[in-house]
Amino acid sequence: MASDIPNGNSEFMWGVATSAYQHEGGYNGDGNPLNNWHRWERSRHAERSGASVGFWDRYEEDFDLAASLGLNAFRFGFEWARAQPARRPCTSEPPPWDQDVLDRYGTMAVAARRRGLEPVVTLHHFTHPAWLGSDPWLDPGTPRLFADFAARAVGTANAALERAGHPALRWLITVNEPNMLVLNTYSARNFPGSGRRGPASMATACCRLLEAHVRATRAIREIYARHPAWGRPLLSTNTYTSDIYWNDRFILDLLAAPSHVPRDRIGAWLDQRARAFGDAVRRAGLPRHHGLRYWTGALVRRAYGAAARLACRLERFGPLLDLLYERPDESPLDFIGIDYYDPFVAHMLRIPRLDEIWDRRHPFPDWLVHHWTSKWWDWVALPEGLGLFARLLHADFPGTPIVIAENGMAYRKRWRLEAPWRRDTMRRSNFLKLHLAEVEVLKKAGVPVRGYFHWSLTDNYEWGSFAPRFGLFGIDFHDGRRDRLPVDELGDNPSKTYADWVRRHRRD
Numbered sequence: 291m292a293s294d295i296p297n298g299n300s301e302f303m304w305g306v307a308t309s310a311y312q313h314e315g316g317y318n319g320d321g322n323p324l325n326n327w328h329r330w331e332r333s334r335h336a337e338r339s340g341a342s343v344g345f346w347d348r349y350e351e352d353f354d355l356a357a358s359l360g361l362n363a364f365r366f367g368f369e370w371a372r373a374q375p376a377r378r379p380c381t382s383e384p385p386p387w388d389q390d391v392l393d394r395y396g397t398m399a400v401a402a403r404r405r406g407l408e409p410v411v412t413l414h415h416f417t418h419p420a421w422l423g424s425d426p427w428l429d430p431g432t433p434r435l436f437a438d439f440a441a442r443a444v445g446t447a448n449a450a451l452e453r454a455g456h457p458a459l460r461w462l463i464t465v466n467e468p469n470m471l472v473l474n475t476y477s478a479r480n481f482p483g484s485g486r487r488g489p490a491s492m493a494t495a496c497c498r499l500l501e502a503h504v505r506a507t508r509a510i511r512e513i514y515a516r517h518p519a520w521g522r523p524l525l526s527t528n529t530y531t532s533d534i535y536w537n538d539r540f541i542l543d544l545l546a547a548p549s550h551v552p553r554d555r556i557g558a559w560l561d562q563r564a565r566a567f568g569d570a571v572r573r574a575g576l577p578r579h580h581g582l583r584y585w586t587g588a589l590v591r592r593a594y595g596a597a598a599r600l601a602c603r604l605e606r607f608g609p610l611l612d613l614l615y616e617r618p619d620e621s622p623l624d625f626i627g628i629d630y631y632d633p634f635v636a637h638m639l640r641i642p643r644l645d646e647i648w649d650r651r652h653p654f655p656d657w658l659v660h661h662w663t664s665k666w667w668d669w670v671a672l673p674e675g676l677g678l679f680a681r682l683l684h685a686d687f688p689g690t691p692i693v694i695a696e697n698g699m700a701y702r703k704r705w706r707l708e709a710p711w712r713r714d715t716m717r718r719s720n721f722l723k724l725h726l727a728e729v730e731v732l733k734k735a736g737v738p739v740r741g742y743f744h745w746s747l748t749d750n751y752e753w754g755s756f757a758p759r760f761g762l763f764g765i766d767f768h769d770g771r772r773d774r775l776p777v778d779e780l781g782d783n784p785s786k787t788y789a790d791w792v793r794r795h796r797r798d
Contacts, residue, residue: 303408303741304792305363306356307696309415312750315342323375324420330482336754343748343765344772349398352747353405355774359789363408365743367415368395368443376421392443396450403456411459413440415466425485427495437505445513448520458520463528463627464506468499469537470530493606500610503527504622528627528695531679533571533634535564536598548618557604574678587636594635626683629696630676632669640668666700666758667712673724677732684737691740697725698745700758706768709779710759718784726791748774762788
């Protein structure tokens with residue numbers, strides 16, 4: 291695995307993270323590009339995303355905001371559904387590319403570089419073009435289609451950067467949180483999908499997503515090899531951190547297996563890695579929330595872990611292993627991307643608020659999952675866990691750069707006059723200070739953390755709802771101007787907190 295930074299760039303990346311669908315706006319309306327959420331947006335399953343926060347037209351303003359905070363990196367997406375759009379859900383063959391969209395993404399990359407922001411690009415962030423149908427990751431042909439998009443989008447952006455006299459893209463995330471996409475589609479029905487739920491669908495979808503990562507990685511590397519002046523890219527997939535091995539670390543170990551173990555011994559090797567991971571997490575003895583909800587959640591966690599292990603039977607990942615072992619000396623992970631929120635599955639249960647009990651947007655089984663499991667604003671803030679999981683990754687993948695691709699906390703604010711709310715009353719500024727301090731501890735301990743990205747610069751459309759508020763800058767979604775507000779209704783100014791921290795530590 292790679293341990294150096296291409297093109298001589300070794301400065302730590304202080305940044306913010308966004309995604310195309312959640313921030314750009316302009317999806318799933320009349321005449322808009324359609325993605326796999328369009329039916330849910332037009333039903334009672336999800337709020338309309340509408341203009342969201344308007345990043346598509348206001349990216350320069352948001353880049354200016356990030357630069358004004360002293361940041362030097364910005365994570366954003368190239369959206370497949372916009373680059374290869376269909377105005378109706380199903381077509382007999384892939385529609386043509388929209389070259390103007392691909393050029394626009396190149397212009398975004400140039401605009402970021404002009405402001406001293408390293409563009410970290412995500413190529414798939416949970417959504418796909420509607421013309422692929424509701425369950426493309428159960429189809430063996432989708433990974434090749436995605437690799438074609440990835441190579442085309444990156445190549446176009448690099449050509450624009452080269453013309454403007456800027457370096458090519460360096461940091462690329464192919465597939466965002468494949469573990470959460472699979473769980474939210476084929477375990478809980480929090481994301482659209484019509485395929486059968488259960489371990490078989492979960493494993494097939496995971497296998498296809500990881501195939502897509504490998505094929506896209508190879509296609510992008512081939513383009514860079516044809517353009518030596520572009521240097522060498524760093525590619526990875528990022529996962530949502532979990533204390534269940536089979537729901538997170540299994541993915542990284544599976545991708546890395548060819549460089550560690552012969553194929554006929556991979557099962558025993560993975561079982562050994564799972565035991566070692568579980569023992570390390572238990573030995574850490576991190577403080578966790580206790581009480582009836584926690585202990586009930588701990589029982590659910592045991593059942594959940596057993597189901598995850600069942601889903602990860604190796605025979606279900608045969609196509610991926612065939613692909614990986616074709617080139618056993620080629621690493622599909624140039625760095626490790628982690629998204630750290632609340633990794634402890636025992637925290638998953640909650641008591642819904644009264645207005646949620648009467649919410650009937652979902653069928654009864656989905657209603658139970660949707661409202662009685664932890665929501666964004668219930669996630670437990672545990673900064674010590676960020677250090678623990680980063681150190682465990684460093685121990686198992688020594689020398690491999692680690693990027694904290696997402697970390698953040700949400701308030702709940704559903705109604706215009708409702709005050710932002712969290713069960714633990716934590717303020718975002720305090721959350722930032724605690725987690726950034728953990729990042730500094732890791733850096734001083736020699737863990738090769740290369741970047742920290744706060745989710746997110748602004749409030750945004752959070753998978754069917756505008757209620758979760760994650761932004762350093764707040765947004766009044768009832769006001770069409772969508773002004774970026776640095777001070778929230780609680781008097782907190784997290785953007786200043788982050789800016790002060792970054793400026794102090796960039797000087798150091």
